[in-house]
Amino acid sequence: MSLKVTVTGDSPEAPYEQVRAQIADQARSGALPVGYKLPTVRGLAEELGLAANTVAKAYRALESDGVIETRGRNGTFVAAAGEAAEREAASAASAYAGRVHRLGLDHAAALAAVEDALRAAYGTDRP
Structure with a gap:
């Protein structure tokens, strides 16, 4: 198993997002198991023909999402993303529920707003 990343210039997504x-x-x-060591920022940037800052931005976003973890000089590794992602989603859902309650939205309106946001995020007709 190895990391497979391709960046295309004609994509509507920014290179760091790709x-x-x-x-x-x-x-x-x-495909990348927990504990898999990722290439260095500079190494991946050179391999992809990108600026190091572009790859660094992607790594920062991945670390913020709990997908990867940096262990100082030891490198950057795939983290146990499922658990971190689920915890973050639960936290976001709790914050959202509190906010819509304060706004006075009922259950149906709150769910409709989430479904609209999911459709927009995933680009589908269903949440």
Whole structure:
């Protein structure tokens, strides 16, 4: 198994987002197992023909999402993303529930807003 990332210039997504999404997908699918050591920022940037700051931005976003973890000089590794992602989603859902309650929205309106946001995020007709 190895990291497979391709960046295309004609994509509507920014290069850092292409890198972030592909690494996240591979980590969540198990193609990159927990503990897999990722290339250095500079190494991956050179391999992809990108600026180091572009790859660093992707790595920061992945770390913020709990997909990867940096262990100082030891490198950057795939984290146990499922648990971190589920915890973050639960926290976001709790914050959202509190906010819509304060706004006075009923249950149906709150769910409709979430479904609209999911459709927009995933680009589908169903949440």
